Amino acid sequence: MEKNTYREERSVAGLFSELTREMSSLVRHEVALAKAEMSEKAHQATTGVTSLAVGGMVTFASILVLLFSAVYALAQVVELWLAALIVGLIVLVVGVVMLQKGRSNLKAKNLVPHRTMKTMREDKSFAKDHIRST
Template identity: 30%
Template sequence: MTDWDDGRPPPADQPPSVGRLIEQISEQATRLVRAEIALAKAEATEKAKRSGIGVGLLAGALVIVLYAVGVLIWSGITGLAEAWPLWLSALVIGVAMLLLAGLLGWIGVKQLKKATSKPETIDRVKDDVATVKEGMKR
């Protein structure tokens, strides 16, 4: 070994050996991978922090919306109570809400059935495989 293998740069007239170059590449690659991992951890932590804040804000907004819907329902009931008795206006609004919930539930079930049904692609692939197998038998 030469005297410059202790970490000092080699003299200008003497290039580093192949072994030293490979060692340097290995060290630099290791440092680069560690730095990338540290950066990825920092980015993931930052994203998790922002996501947590966003979820908290959305939960707060949902609570406010729920109260607002209650207020709107009550205002609809009291508005109809000007023309009808209070019990009848509450009944009408309640039935309308149940009908709306039923419609949304029915549409949701249909969408879930579509999403969970077997994809048509699987049948086409099975047909293709069967055709290829049939063609190979000939």
């Protein structure tokens, strides 16, 4: 009987050892996934900031064009000011669209590593279930 108990203890010890190795490997993989996802999110943030900067410059340029068209319209009322006004409004719309796109890319919910969080919750649940069953 003693030999059988020793084998069972050794088997349980072996199982815990294997579980420890597997959990360690799993954690390493999760860290690698988190790094990759955060790199992706950093790229997304960089793109958002770039869009905001370019959108701001385009909006500024449109304001200059709109101001120029207003000055030109007051100086002489002809068809040329209307063309400058239309161009200024189009540039303004483009700038506003770019600003909105950049702002939406920088929202906190877009920068959270959702996949990593989900897999870590699944791993935690798996580990708890596995420990309970042993």
